Structures are given as structure tokens and as C-alpha cells.
Amino acid sequence: MMQDLLHSEPGLLNFGIVFAGAVLLLFVILGFVTYGILAERKVLGFMQSRHGPNQVGGPWGLLQTVADVLKLLLKEDTIPKLADRPIYIIAPVIAFAPSFMVMAVVPLTDKLQFADVGVGLLYYIAVTGLTTIGMLMGGWASNNKFALLGGMRAAAQMISYEIPLVMSVVGIVLLTGSMNLNDIVAAQENLWYIIMQPIAFIVFFIAATAELNRVPFDLAEAENELIAGFHVEYSGFRWAMFMLAEYVYMFAMASLITVLFLGGWLPLFSFLDFIPGAVWFALKFSAVIWVLIWFRATFPRMRPDQLMEMCWKVLLPIAIANIFLTAIVKEILNLF
């Protein structure tokens, strides 16, 4: 249906249909965030031999996050006197908007997708970069030493890790011959890119964890040295917007990893294709999310100098080498 819509004459009706669909997707993502946070707390709890949330909403704590959101909604909103008011107010919006915008190009299944942009991958990477500005603005506007340090660290980390992130995907573009995410999934019909591009996958996964500001790379909001980093002065729903952006990015990045490396909605073996694509996508997506939570329970936080040096001295050379390795192997395969 979406394909017909994309090929028809643009108009107000199309706008309305797409708007309704996007609102639906937004609610799906909000549902994911609600239960993603709960899953994270629960899994972390089990990994540390604790129970995790188990009071609100039955033994599984099913309403815990809902209660947390309601509490945040009723929290008083303070803006420090010394803060730069207009920038302080728009920073959460700038941090959140791109996190939802990237979902426009990520195909969830062959039917369930929105835009089919030819430069999908490039669009994703370009738009994620904008969140850095939101974080830096939040840190700067707060006029707080912890916040400014956190904002600066976030910016330095995110721009550094964007390079290996982008470079590692060039190998995939090389093999596919397209930046369209649908074409990339179609090219994995026989063999997933995680097997064809294992080096790229490892580099991408490390860089993605750093881009998401998650443990072991959560220096921007290191609780025990910077209190909460760039959002230390934010409270109530403004703070919730930063948190929401973080988890929506987690959704988007896990979807992107599924599409790029794990074959998107394609089944594991071709005889299993009676199971719908959406189920396959959900399974692979959940596996990626689970690994991210597992990381959080396993690795200690890195030091800022180790973090920056690992990016420029280890990941970047590996990512560049991978590009040329892929190109040379492709040339050799063409000879036969």
C-alpha cells in the first residue's frame, strides 16, 4: 500500500494518510520505550541477582514505567536563573526531533515502511548527527559546570565515533551498489552481511554503542563524576525528552543494525518463510536490544582518553582497511 502511495500524485490526502501512519508508528515506538526501559531494568536485575521492578502492576512490574512517566508529568519544572532561557527550552526538542525523523527511512518489513529514499543510509547518518547539537545546546544553556563538561564530552564522543560508524558501512554499500535500505536487505537474500562483513559488523556495533551513549561509553552522563552530564539542570518532562530521545535512538539503531547486518525481515532459512517478516524482524531486533542491555551489565565504563584513542587509533584504521579489503576481494571474485 505504501508503495502505491509513494508513486501517486503528492497531495493533502497523502499527507493525511502518512501523518496518521506516522502517529501510529510514534505510539509503537513509545510503547517500545515504555517496555524497553522495563526490560532493561528487569534483565539488569536478573544479571545482578536482583528482582528488578516487581511492585507496580503485578510481579513483573508491568506498569512501573507508566507510573514513572506519570510522576515525571507532575514534577515541577525549574529553569535556573542563570540559564539561557530560549536555548534551554528548545534544546530537548532539537535532541528529540531527529531521533524520530530517522525512522522515516528504516524499513521494518517489505510492506511496513515509510519513505523509500535512494540515499537512505546517508540520510540516517546525517540526521543522527543533529542530536549532538541538541545535547551541546542543553549543556551550554544550563550554565552549569557539570552540564557544560558533559555536553562537550558528548559532542566530542559523538563526532569521533561517527567516523568509524560511517566508514564501516561503506563495505556494505560497495557489495550492494546502493544506499537504499530496501536494496541492502534484498542483497542479503542468500547470505547476511554479518557473515560477509564481520569486521564491519564489529566496528559498527562498537561505534553504535558509543553513538547511543550507552555503557561502556556513557561518559557524557557518567553519574558518579558528572552527576548526569548535559541534562543535570533539566527536570520533569524536559528531562524526559532527553531520555526519550536516547531510547528512540536505541530503537532506530537496533532496527538499522537488523536491516544492515541481520537481513532485516528475511527468514533465517528459506524453508522458514511461512513465518511473517514482521516476526523475523522483531526477533532479530530484540536480540540486538538484548545484547545492548547485556553490555550494560558486563562492561565497566571507559576512561575519556581511552575512549577517544580507541576511536581514532583502532577503529578508524580497521574501518578503512575493511573498505579496501572488501574492494579487493570483490575484484578477485570478479576475475573468476
Added chain:
Amino acid sequence: MELLNLYQNNYLVVFVFLCLGILLPVVALFFAKLLRPSNPFDEKLTTYESGNEPFHDARVQFNVRYYIFALLFVIFDVETVFLYPWAVAYEKLGIFALIEMSIFVFMLLIGLAYAWKKKVLKWI
């Protein structure tokens, strides 16, 4: 015409997502404003500094390394923008483009090695 429609529709979708991305925080904050209490007083509005009396301005001179990393980022990001079209068209360009691109990347790597040797990449 068909392709033009596809192109326009694609970016219409992107625009819808942008609108929603801005609308959600605005609407949520509006409803929060109706619900939340507001009782500001001077002590509450001071800057948070772990309980100490806040002193000086937070916006001080910052370590220059952040800007050097930003410069490095710009150089390598422009390189990737150049790598992407090359990768897409690689099938048609063949081995000659591979040699050309390796010379280009090699020159950039000399720059990285120079920065490395000058200890720019070392974070103190």
C-alpha cells in the same frame, strides 16, 4: 513523472516525521504545564553544584583539544561523503577507481599518521 512523484512523496514523508518529532515534545510539555505545580523561589533557581554555593560562570575557556577533534572530524567526514558515491558506482568504475581511491585515502592516512605523531590524538 512517476519518479518525480516518488521523490516528492519520499521527502513529504520525511517532512511529516519532522513535524511529528517537533509536535510531540511541544504537546507533551504543554500538557505537563497544565498539570505540574509551579512554585519557584530564589534558592530553587540557583545553579546546581552538588550542594556548594555556585561560584564563577560555568562558561570558561575550554580545552583546545575538543576543537582539534572537531577539525579532524570535518576532514574525515568529507572523505566519507566522497567514499559513498565511489562505493555505489564501484561496479561500473572497476579496478582503476580502486587504485585512485587508495591513493586518495593514503594521502589522508598520512595526515592521520602526522596527527598521531604530533600527539594530537592523545587525550590528556
